[in-house]
Amino acid sequence: MLKIQEIREIIKLIDQSSIQKFSLESDGGKIKLEKNDGQAVTTVTETPQTPQAAPTPVQAPAPVAPAAVAAPAPTAAPEAPAAEVVTDETLHKITSPMVGTYYKASSPDAEAYVKKGDKVTAESIVCIVEAMKLFNEIESEVNGEIVEILVQDGQLVEYGQPLFLVREN
Template sequence: MKVQEIRELIKLIDKSSIDEFVFEFEGSKVEMKKNSGVTYSIAPQPVVVQETVQAAPVQVESLPAAPSAVQEVPAPEAPKSVDTDENLHTITSPMVGTFYQSPSPDAEPYVKPGTKVTGDTIVCIVEAMKLFNEIEAEVNGEIVEILVKDGQLVEYGQPLFSVKPQ
């Protein structure tokens, strides 16, 4: 079925009083439903940002009553994260869709942390409207971190991978 034929069907259904339409032809299936007054909205997932504040060491002066209680308190060590490395390249999603690490559920992932990639290396698939779009690394380097889970919905511009350029 051609795109123009589907457009014509959409126009005809839109002008009619039909609320739902299903059409099957030579293994293809087209389903159309009119908006029934119910509005659906997809709220973006909240991003949780954890910030670690590193305090300076505190020294308490001795009190005459308890001189042995004086101690220097060391500041907690800030956790190291690859995201703080400013030299990393981020591969982002070019569209809204579902992120897949491999070409099929039983196949090996395209890349893992430590995998060397070139600009044309396929790193994942983003499925949008039943179309599987292969995403390329766009940079030569090494995959440092995969930032989303397999099967997760991703937004346009959402970071997918951190890459250490070479």
């Protein structure tokens, strides 16, 4: 069965997209999302393992205005010092393409994909963002040098949130 945090992430993704209906069956559970008049309605159903099990409806929060969705990113404490570095217009921001959890390495005992000062190419993998149990490798997109790492290992990241600053070659 999906955890409440996973359901919240799915709701955010659907809310930010143009999708009107969404259904997912996984691990003995079923989730249906549907947008009605600007408000997402979510129904989560567990597959009955005993005769008395019943569907549990969940009302999702009302959609948030895009300005409110983007606002939380700058309030994170680790990003505050990096905000001053962002003023350098020559730096390229590598951003998160999705909501998920940032990991600097492929496993806890593995070496980080990149460190501050490392040279990267457009195809270099710089990190992993986990979303709904899928591990997505994030590429640099540009050739250059990592100037700043803006997030901590294991931190929840939002769509479009800057992860790295790169000085392009």
